[in-house]
Amino acid sequence: MAQLRATFWIYITAWVVVVHLVLLPALYFGMGYVIRESHEDLFIEHARTFSRVLADEFEVGVALDSQTRIEDLLDFAITHGGARYAELYEKGRSIRSLYGSSEIKTPRSSDLSFGQGGDGIYFVVRPIEHGRHHAELRLGFDEQPTQERIRLALTRMIWLLAGYLVSAIAIAIILSHRLSRPIHRLQAVSRAISSGDYTRALNVNTGIRELHELAVDLEAMRHELVGVNDRLEAKIKEKEISEVRREELQKQLRHRQRLETVGTLASGIAHEINNVLVPIILFTDTALQDLPPSWAPRANLQRVLAAARRAKDVVKKILTFSRELGDAKLALIDLREVVAEALHLFSVLVPPTVEIQTEIGESLPLVRADTTLAAHLLMNLCTNAYQAMEGAKGVLTIGLSYQGHAEAGGMSQPRVELWVRDTGRGMDSATVERIFEPFFTTRSVGQGAGLGLSVVHGIVESFGASITVESKLGVGTTFRIFFPSTARLEAIEDFAVSVV
Amino acid sequence: MQHILVVDDEPDVRDSVKYVLDRAGYSVRTAESAVDALAELARNPTDLVITDIIMPQINGVEAIESIRRAFPSVRIIAISGGGNFGVTDYQPSAITTTAYLASAEKAGANLVLTKPFETFELIQSVEQVLGVGHA
Numbered sequence: 001m002a003q004l005r006a007t008f009w010i011y012i013t014a015w016v017v018v019v020h021l022v023l024l025p026a027l028y029f030g031m032g033y034v035i036r037e038s039h040e041d042l043f044i045e046h047a048r049t050f051s052r053v054l055a056d057e058f059e060v061g062v063a064l065d066s067q068t069r070i071e072d073l074l075d076f077a078i079t080h081g082g083a084r085y086a087e088l089y090e091k092g093r094s095i096r097s098l099y100g101s102s103e104i105k106t107p108r109s110s111d112l113s114f115g116q117g118g119d120g121i122y123f124v125v126r127p128i129e130h131g132r133h134h135a136e137l138r139l140g141f142d143e144q145p146t147q148e149r150i151r152l153a154l155t156r157m158i159w160l161l162a163g164y165l166v167s168a169i170a171i172a173i174i175l176s177h178r179l180s181r182p183i184h185r186l187q188a189v190s191r192a193i194s195s196g197d198y199t200r201a202l203n204v205n206t207g208i209r210e211l212h213e214l215a216v217d218l219e220a221m222r223h224e225l226v227g228v229n230d231r232l233e234a235k236i237k238e239k240e241i242s243e244v245r246r247e248e249l250q251k252q253l254r255h256r257q258r259l260e261t262v263g264t265l266a267s268g269i270a271h272e273i274n275n276v277l278v279p280i281i282l283f284t285d286t287a288l289q290d291l292p293p294s295w296a297p298r299a300n301l302q303r304v305l306a307a308a309r310r311a312k313d314v315v316k317k318i319l320t321f322s323r324e325l326g327d328a329k330l331a332l333i334d335l336r337e338v339v340a341e342a343l344h345l346f347s348v349l350v351p352p353t354v355e356i357q358t359e360i361g362e363s364l365p366l367v368r369a370d371t372t373l374a375a376h377l378l379m380n381l382c383t384n385a386y387q388a389m390e391g392a393k394g395v396l397t398i399g400l401s402y403q404g405h406a407e408a409g410g411m412s413q414p415r416v417e418l419w420v421r422d423t424g425r426g427m428d429s430a431t432v433e434r435i436f437e438p439f440f441t442t443r444s445v446g447q448g449a450g451l452g453l454s455v456v457h458g459i460v461e462s463f464g465a466s467i468t469v470e471s472k473l474g475v476g477t478t479f480r481i482f483f484p485s486t487a488r489l490e491a492i493e494d495f496a497v498s499v500v
Numbered sequence: 501m502q503h504i505l506v507v508d509d510e511p512d513v514r515d516s517v518k519y520v521l522d523r524a525g526y527s528v529r530t531a532e533s534a535v536d537a538l539a540e541l542a543r544n545p546t547d548l549v550i551t552d553i554i555m556p557q558i559n560g561v562e563a564i565e566s567i568r569r570a571f572p573s574v575r576i577i578a579i580s581g582g583g584n585f586g587v588t589d590y591q592p593s594a595i596t597t598t599a600y601l602a603s604a605e606k607a608g609a610n611l612v613l614t615k616p617f618e619t620f621e622l623i624q625s626v627e628q629v630l631g632v633g634h635a
Contacts, residue, residue, distance in 0.1 A: 274581025277616035279516035285619040286520055312616055
């Protein structure tokens with residue numbers, strides 16, 4: 001069965017009303033009894049005292065023998081004693097005051113109690129013994145005024161109690177509202193917390209110690225929850241970051257594996273072609289030596305030889321890509337010299353529409369590389385850059401900088417960065433993805449074999465360096481090459497030596 | 501007349517090298533494998549062996565080592581076109597032409613030559629190894 005639940009103030013108010021509905025009638029009847037009793041007592045006391053005093057007057061002198069005196073005293077009882085009936089009775093005679101009510105009958109018995117008889121009259125009968133007289137003074141007092149006073153007092157008490165009830169209900173309502181206000185605040189905040197908003201503090205200003213302590217306890221709980229929540233969030237964030245990082249690494253690994261596969265294939269093909277080129281070059285060359293100079297087809301043979309030599313160059317480039325860098329002699333070199341040399345050569349080649357800028361950082365450490373290959377690499381990147389800006393104005397920037405605490409592979413590693421930036425066409429992400437593969441080119445047929453950047457990649461690998469590309473269509477491309485700083489290399493070598 | 505043995509699994513390479521050296525006045529024989537070459541060396545006096553490095557079964561480096569042990573006076577030129585033994589044998593650290601030729605030199609080759617080479621490079625190399633005037 002569902003339990004009925006009322007709001008706090010209705011609950012309290014209902015209880016107050018119920019309690020008063022039980023208590024107030026009891027109070028009313030109790031108080032009514034006391035009031036009635038006291039009024040009746042006062043009335044009876046007055047009636048008896050008055051009748052005794054009057055009876056004493058009859059016993060003075062010869063009052064009982066004077067008809068006039070008797071009537072005066074009886075009239076006095078009516079006019080000044082509050083009686084409505086006054087009679088002196090003696091065997092054989094009865095004198096009644098003419099001021100009294102004529103319809104009131106002689107009481108059945110003497111000394112009746114208040115309210116009895118139903119006639120609204122209280123009778124007092126007093127014997128008068130004086131000389132030979134044995135008389136009775138019979139007085140009837142009007143109960144009406146006393147009854148009126150009692151009714152009035154009871155009516156006043158009802159009003160008083162009603163006022164009290166209203167005040168009690170009002171106080172109950174106000175008090176319960178005051179009590180429930182901090183509870184409502186607690187409720188609002190805990191609802192906010194349960195709906196996920198942990199930032200709202202449980203700040204309840206109340207004079208009630210229990211509520212204050214409850215608020216403090218809940219605030220402590222919220223604080224703990226916020227802490228738990230923050231830790232959880234941090235953990236989730238950390239996980240997300242590591243997930244992203246892992247994906248990035250996997251992507252790099254896949255990319256590298258593809259390059260290596262392509263490199264392996266290219267290397268195998270290069271070997272085959274080199275073998276094929278041997279007889280072509282040797283037989284053609286010796287044939288040309290043997291044939292007379294005037295022989296017309298000589299020119300054709302010379303073209304065969306030239307084509308074979310071009311093929312040899314292409315193969316050499318493929319082998320460069322697949323790390324067949326036979327001639328690489330790694331030594332500590334100053335990249336600034338490489339840049340200067342490349343600029344010297346390159347300034348002759350570029351059209352005047354391309355502006356060349358340099359941004360060379362200060363205090364650059366030496367890096368382990370090969371001067372000729374590094375220059376070759378830079379020339380390839382520059383050629384690529386200015387071809388991307390062909391037919392338009394553009395800026396080619398070559399930069400060098402030292403990064404003492406660069407983040408690389410999750411660990412801090414000092415490195416030297418060499419970068420080449422153009423303001424050319426830019427590339428889409430699909431192109432960027434494949435840019436280092438041999439024979440991958442965006443240029444039209446005849447403009448290049450698409451080996452330039454695969455050669456760049458091969459050279460970079462042979463230096464133990466790494467290369468990245470950032471490109472945006474219509475904005476330009478930046479190639480960045482990161483050389484491990486020699487300080488670190490030396491540390492590794494020292495370590496290797498100490499291990500050996 | 502000096503005797504030269506050309507060892508290569510590629511017939512065209514063998515024949516073209518033999519042709520050039522024949523023309524230059526040397527007595528040239530050929531072998532298509534390291535096993536054949538060792539048998540040929542045992543049969544006939546030889547001054548110079550020109551051997552490929554990447555060959556099936558016994559590769560050139562092993563062949564050079566065997567020749568050095570059995571015929572210490574024979575001079576050797578190693579030739580290679582780079583590449584690798586095969587995709588399955590892929591070893592990133594040992595696939596460069598330089599690495600092959602370096603190991604050939606270490607095994608005892610007097611000179612190494614990268615394929616493809618020009619006629620004059622071949623003749624000059626042979627003359628250098630045999631010593632000019634011995635012809």
